[in-house]
Amino acid sequence: MEQNAHMDEKQPFLKVENLKVHFPTQDGLVKATDGLSYALDRGQTLGIVGESGSGKSVSSSAILGLHRGTNAKVEGRILLDGVDLLALNNAEMRKLRGKEIAMIFQDPLSAMHPYYTVGNQIAEAYRVHHKVSKKAARTRVIDMLELVGIPQPDVRFDSYPHQFSGGMRQRAMIAMALINDPSLLIADEPTTALDVTVQAQILDLLQNLQREFNTAIIIITHDLGVVAEMADEALVMYAGRAVEHGRVKEVLTHPQMPYTWGLLSSVPDITGDPNARMVPVPGNPPSLLSPPTGCAFHPRCVHRDKVPGDLCTTELPDLVPGPRGGLHLKRCHLADPESIYQNEVIPEIAPDLAEER
Amino acid sequence: MWAYAARRVVIGILLLLALSLVTFILFFASPADQAKLACGKQCTQAQIAVTEKALGYDKPVYEQWAGFAKGVVAGRDFPIDQAQREAAPETVTHCAAPCLGFSKYYGETVNSLIKDYAPISISLAVVAVVLWLFFGVLLGIAAAVTKGSILDRGIVGLTLLVYAFPTFFIGVFFLKYVVVKWGLLDYPYYTPIAEGGVWGWLTNLWLPSLTLALVFLASYVRMTRAFVLESLGEDYIRTAKAKGLNSRAVLFKHGLRAALTPLVTMTGIDFGTLLGGAIITESVFAYPGLGLLTVQSSQAWDLPTVVGIVLIAGSFVVLMNIIVDIAYAFIDPRVRLG
Known part of the structure; x- marks a missing residue:
């Protein structure tokens, strides 16, 4: 027993082992991710860097199970708190999505449905996982909007995405991702579509919220500046594989590849x-x-x-x-x-x- | 919002005025002698002259059109010539606003003609639109979510096959086989709701409406499939999945909502056009609707009836377009009008 408890303590919060995501196409097998392994603890940030098509988004979508229902072949193990996510059935995976694992996407305008109010879309994320009334959800969403720094959140609740600025939309996306206090947050190029000053604000916000909720964050980017500011560990990907992995300071000051x-x-x-x-x-x-x-x-x-x-x-x-x-x-x-x-x-x-x- | 709707209505009315003028001019550009045709083959020269005066064909086109336009607004009495009306008051027909004219060929006002014929076309169009929308959207969604499967290919292929058959073939096939040879359904005769009740009205509309709906079915299946697939590829669908929504909510709440906009547009236009009469279907089933009236009155060179139908059919299209534009504002908040 004691030994087990000891083992559990040593077990990282997220452990990805030999993850492979392959897409069979008419031209042949596309190995978008080919044997990726890393580990991440609560409260820590991993920065995954690489150019377009290096497999950084694909591998992270696999954690959320977003390849289910497509023809992608996903192999390996993704252990979250010791549970293998790839072994879960669809219903079990759905319960984790948005609740334990949340994701922020690159372009907040296209990532939000243009026909529903921002507040409704965030409330929807909350009500999927909590059996609460619409009114209670609204209160919770307004609190969350306030937390991410949206002024007049009770008024902005009823605005549509196109009525928000780019930075506001990304703040709203962060509110949507964090509304269920997820233990793992995947941010897929969260600042790419934003201008530099807004980028800095969004990164600050993410760091503050991480400190508050002790969330593990995977930040996917091609911007080494973002990694330098945000991440504790950096993982450089090339052609679907990790080519360099270590503490951020190490990787950025003494790169080996x-x-x-x-x-x-x-x-x-x-x-x-x-x-x-x-x-x-x-x-x-x-x-x-x-x-x-x-x-x-x-x-x-x-x-x-x-x-x-x-x-x-x-x-x-x-x-x-x-x-x-x-x-x-x-x-x-x-x-x-x-x-x-x-x-x-x-x-x-x-x-x-x-x-x- | 209401200012926008009012503006659209005004534009629509101007459009209809122009439409009636064009129809007038087109008819007068034709070499036929309107008065002679209206009077009949056995008419003497004197009788033709009387008819010409009675219907106003002796006046220039613009004056006739002005009289027509005035009749639409204020109503009119026939014969147009005042001396004729005073000489024989018992033959005067009053045509209340909006007066669309008087058909010498049918011996009644165009309004009462349309009142007789339009309900049939409207009934056909309403039942047909319900049929093709229901099955078209349903099959389109089924094809989209099973993209590339046998079901998808089956649905698309089969609807395309049906689409390839001309309407008169399908209509005649239904009548000859389903009704006469196999006796599966009673021979359809148009029955107004007032006579046969809703059920009697509906059962007699099945076959002609289905014939009509099959024409549109293929394009609606393909459109729905394409729009749903496009919508399901959007980033916000990924967001919806990432929230943990089940696939039903992702498809119906998020996916279908965006596919609705182009579908509403197409339905509005098709339905509006169809309200003006389905010429082939009505001919095959001998349903006396606006389509049949169009054919008959055109063959008889019955100008007042043709102008009346053109105007009514045009109004349906204009009206449906206004409704579609207003519906947009409800569907898509980005076009919500101040």
């Missing part, structure tokens, strides 16, 4: 040297139908020749601890990525930083 270097190079730095080059990742995202052999990043990797033989083109590297320690994982054949990053990448993307040392 050329793709992460590419992402960092392509971030414009407003405080940095205006003469520093902004380097895009060369080439195009890989086809998920026929991914490159070996390491999926090899056709775009400029450091490929530093790996002996044709290892990069023939063998998929494992996701293993890098030279800097056990918690920082990387999927790369490079023997000493740290020195390449310090000596070759930093001088190119941030010359002033390189000179300082």
